[in-house]
Amino acid sequence: MKHTRPIFDEEPAIKITRCGNSSICSQRNGKIMPASENNQNNSNQTGGNANGPNSADHSVDTNLYSRQIYALGESAMTHLRKASVLISGIGSVGLEIAKNVILGGVRHVTLHDQKLLTFGDLSACFYANESMVGENRAKISFTKLAELNDTVTCILHTEALNEEFVKQFDLVIVTDSPWEEQIKINNWMRKHGKLFISADARGLFSYAFVDLGEKFAVHDVDGETYNEVLLEHVNCETGEIFTLDKAYHGLEDGDHIVFEDFEIAELNKLTPTPVKTTAKGHIVNVGKALSSFSSVIDGPISRGRARKVKMPKFIEFKSLADALKLPEFMIWDFAKFDGSEHLHRLWQALYKFEKKHKRSPKPRSKKDAELFKAELEGTGTAEIPEQLLLNFSYQATGNLQPVASVIGGFVAQEAFKAVTHHTTPLKQFLYTDSCEALPGDYSSFDAGKLTEKDCEPRQTRYDGQAAVFGWSFQAALSKQNWFIVGAGAIGCELFKNMAMMGLAAGNGGLLKVTDPDTIEVSNLNRQFLFRRPDVGKKKSEVAARSMKQFNPAVNVQALSDIVSEATESVFNDDFFNQLNGVCNALDNVEARRYVDRRCVYYQLPLLESGTMGAKGNTQVVFPHLTESYGSTSDPPESETPVCTLKNFPYQIQHTIQWARSKFADHFTSVAETANQYLDDVNGFLGRLQQMTVSQKIELLRALNKALIDECPSSAEDCVKWARDLFDSLYRNEIMQLLHNFPPDQVTSQGQKFWSGTKRCPHPLNFDVDNPEHLEFVYSAAFLRAQLYNIEPISDPIKVAHLARAIISPEFKPREGIKIAITDAEAAANDEAGPEGDDSEKLLDTLNMNLARLKIDNIRRLTPIDFEKDDDTNHHIDFITAASNLRAENYTIEKADRMKTKQIAGKIIPALATTTSVVAGLVCIELYKIF
Incomplete structure (x- = not known):
């Protein structure tokens, strides 16, 4: 993806039960039982009924959470499935946090609130409407939140919090609450060794605070995946190790590494070793760690690698009471370097004002601004800019969905860090200020000219937004026409934000959304x-x-056409000329580039965004003001040489890519080629004449195999084919490779041929009792049968019985077979032709075989397109088995099904938290466009 930057600057990272009169909770003897206390039976409660998962079920649905697992790791996901979290205050920020925490799969989530819904809440409470004003905020949203994830136990609690109640949770998150209440709960949690987070948002301002105790262990400080470094030389005396081909090691002083894949087993067992970098990027020093091995290894090595490992880091947090006096800040905007200290004082003054006056400062009230200013006494000494003070006071009743989306996503991510110990948490305050979104004197909605009357509440769902921008701005939003391209993760968050903003919710307004996916x-x-x-x-x-459920007034039109050159008759001049702007919510660069070109042509603003795990980006493309999306591009990704994949793999990525290619060769391409021939023989042969001799032979051989030599007539034939394929890939080809390049082969320079990135393979003999061997044959036979429209054998026992009866012929290596070592050598071999002087004779034979076919009697094949997310289709089963058997050939560490699926499917890690933050940032930018 394009221009990805961390959103989280600190290095990243249903059971519905009713009981009692005023609370809904899971109880045993009057006590809540979160997962951490191993509650075995949440359905046995006082006066309650239950539906949903068993509370002791900490299992992980890998289909549901796959993208999150790729972002956080399986260990972190397991911790989430055991955690219990209390969220107090289900206003705009609390609702966003709850949504993200529940989507993330935290095992037990308790929602608490005693406040009643007001009109001011409605601008950012997406599960509420005007008819619910006066009802408890948590009760209003509870059912909808509980429906988000049926693997999470959701509990409603509306009584006052006390120490006995909160101490049972692993983490408590408090929102929309004054410092005094926060400090009290924070002290309870620290007393019992539990975790605490708080947050709030007003208008374009927000904050988050994190306290994870006196000594919090972070097991993975940055959440990044490190590649191993191949080594070629070791100097045990000096402690220097050299990377293969002078590749950059990517290590820093103090990083720890382990040694792997050395021929000396004891070296592979060393504990993590700290390194010291040198002036050269391919050399690091490990001190005396290798001194005891100088007699057995010193100098050039045939194989071995170093891998960076994560070491735990311990962080000390202050209590909230202490942190208010001596705060530590994470800076949100480096253009406002002193902003955090200013906002720290302003938030303290706001809570003091509200305690004294039992209300917030009124929008655009200069009188209240003066009263608010008086509350700054005793909050610090930093001089606060006048305009910042006024903006803060004027927006104290403001409630903006995009801001809630940003801080709610951020805090939910901090919750994940807290309960998983995965990635570095916030230490300790984050203050945000997005006042750049206020229209200036360039705009007809100049915020500097707003009066109290312009922003006074009207008891509508937009009161919280009008308090910041005024009612004229709100009316203009309602008349906008926007096009949202994509309805995936970012798209869903954008729709929620835009609905609550009231975008296109008036006469003449319209939101158009398109997405071809299901x-x-x-x-x-x-x-x-x-x-x-x-x-x-x-x-x-x-x-x-x-979207209509969030805000019935929104005018929205759903389309299912892909946006491309092929649909320019749909997305034509009339379509684009009616728009005020476009929002991209796409998942690939080419589609982004196309939409960008259309926006440049029609001179429309484009709001661009993307995510990858805990990282995200936003970009505003504005006509005649900014560069376009297509003006810059990321450097191309490096490609693995074909010869490495074909004969000399040394990483599991290589074997997975090879297996994915075999899937396409055997189950997709061959069927497409055969169908092209069957549909139009003359046309096919005409296209064949445009190819090189080598290409003709390869294509005709594949056709002969598919339609004649290996064409099955039964499911049993498919098992036989799969069993033969095993021998061909994992025994015969390897034995031929070793025949050409024996294990003791040396190069013309006198060096071992099988060294460095070339790992000497060994053949595999089929063993029906080996689950991996049988899995390969079973899945290959299953797919082969589908390819030929034959009912597959679904019983693994029967497949095993058939495979056991097949006798493999002895392999005899062929002489004169050329095996290229480099891609350049392979290209030269292809140019020369694989069969030399016999090429034309072979072509004639292949053509004659096909000419004898009675095409009218042959059924078309069914090409199998790779689909990664269907566990019943055996696609990933085949690729996992094929890859791991290849890895076994070359003594490469195998990968489990999840990792194989991610690499083969090119799956991008994703988190609901990041999506929430990015979509919020996009909509804050949308405010600025007016």
């Missing part, structure tokens, strides 16, 4: 508008319907 199970973890019953439905249609 909803899959893996979407549900972060695309919160969708539920399990929606799986298989069009994303755009379900998203539009959900």
Whole structure:
């Protein structure tokens, strides 16, 4: 993805039970039982009924959470599935936090609030409407929140909090609450060794605070995946180790490494060793760690690698009471370097004002601003800019969905860090200020000219937004026409934000959304508008319907056309000329570039964004003011040489890529080629004449195999083919390679041929009792049968019985076979032709065989397109088995199914928290466009 930067600057990282009169909770003997206390039976309660998962079920649905697991890791996901979290205050920020925490799969989530819904809440409470004003905020949202994830136990509590109640949770998150209440709860949590986070938002301002105790262990400080470094030379006396081909090691002083894949087993068992970098980027020093091995290893090595490992880091946090006096800040905007200290004082003054006056300062009230200024006494000495003070006072009743989305996503991510010990948490205050979104004197909505009357509440759902921008601005928002391209994770968050903003909610306004995709199970973890019953439905249609539920006044039109050159008759001049702007919510660069070109042509603003795990980016493209998206590009990704994949793999990525290629060769390309021939023989042969001799032979051989030599007539034939394929890939080809390049082969320079990145392989003999061997044959036979429209054998026992009966012929290596060592050598071999002087004779034979076919009697094949998210189709099963058997050939560490799926499917890690933050930032930028 393009221009990805961390959103989290500190290095990243349903059971519905009712009981009692005023609370809904899971109880045993009157006590809440979170997962950490191993509550075995949440359905046995006082006066309650239950539905949903067993509370002791900490299992992880890898289909549902796959993208999150790729971002956080399986260990972190397991911690989430055991955690219990209390969220107090289900206003705008609390609601966002709850949404993200529940989507993230935290095992037990208790929602608490005693406040009643007001009109001011409605601008950022997406599960509420005007008819609910006066009801408890947590009760209003509880059912909808509980529906977000049926693997999470959600509990409602509306009584006052006390120490006995809160101490049972692993983490308490407090929002929309004064310092006194926060300090009290924080002290309770510290007393019992538990974790605490708080947050709030007013207008364009927000903050978060984190206290994880006196000594919090972070097991993975940055959440990054490190590649191993191949080594070629070791100097045990000096402690210097040299990377292969002078590759950059990417290590820093103090990093720890372990040694792997050395021929000396004891070296591979060393504990993590600290390194010291040198002036040269391919050399690091490990001190005396290798001194005891000088007699057995010193100098050039045939194989070995170093891998950076994560070492735990311990962080000390202050209590909230102490942190208020001696705060530590994470800076949100480096253009406002002193901003955190200013905002620290302003938030203290606000809570003092509200305690004294039992209300917040009124929008644009100069009188209240003076009263507010008086509350700054005793909060610090930093001089606060007058305009910042006024903006803060004027926006104290403001409630903006985009700001809640940003801080709510951020805090939910901090919650994940807290309960998983994964990635470095916030230490300790974050203050945000997005006042650049206020219109200036260049705009007809100049915020500097707003009066109290312009922003006074009118008891509508937009009171909280009008308090910041005024009612004229709100009216203009309602008349906007925008086009949202994509209804995936970012799209869902954008729809929620835009609905609450009232974008296109008036006469003449219209939001158009398009997405050709249908909803899959893996979407549900972060695309919160969708539920399990929606799986298989069009994303755009379900998203539009959900948007109307958030705000019935929004005018939205759902489309399902892809935006490309092929659909310019749909997305034509009339379409674009009606728009005020475009929002991209796409998942690939080419589509982004195309939409960008259209926006440049029609001179429309474009709001661009993307995410990858805990990282994200936003970009504003504004006509005649900024560069376009296509003006810059990321450097191209490095590609693995074909010869490395074909004969000399040394990483599991290589074997997975090879297995993915074999899937395409055997189950997709061959069927497409055969169907092209069957549909139009003359046309096919005409295109064949344009190819080189080598290409003709390769293509005709594949056709002969598919339609004649290896064409199955039964499912048993498919098992036989799969069993033969095993021998061909994992025994015969390896034995031929070793025949050409024996294990003791040396180069013309006298060096070992099998060294460095070339790992000497060994052949595999089929063993039906080996689960991996049988899995390969089973899945390959299953797919082969589908390819030829034959009912597959679904019983693994029967497949094993058939495979056991197959006798493999002895392999005899062929002489004169050329095996290229480099891609350049392979290209030269292809140019020369694989069969030398016999090429034309071979071509004639292959053509004659095909000419004898009675095409009318042959059924078309069914090409199998790779689909990574269907566990019943055996696609990932085949690729995992094929890759790991290849890894076994070359003594490469194998990968589990999850990792194989991610690499083969090119899956981008994703988190609902990051999506929430990015979508919020996009909509804050949307404010600025007016």
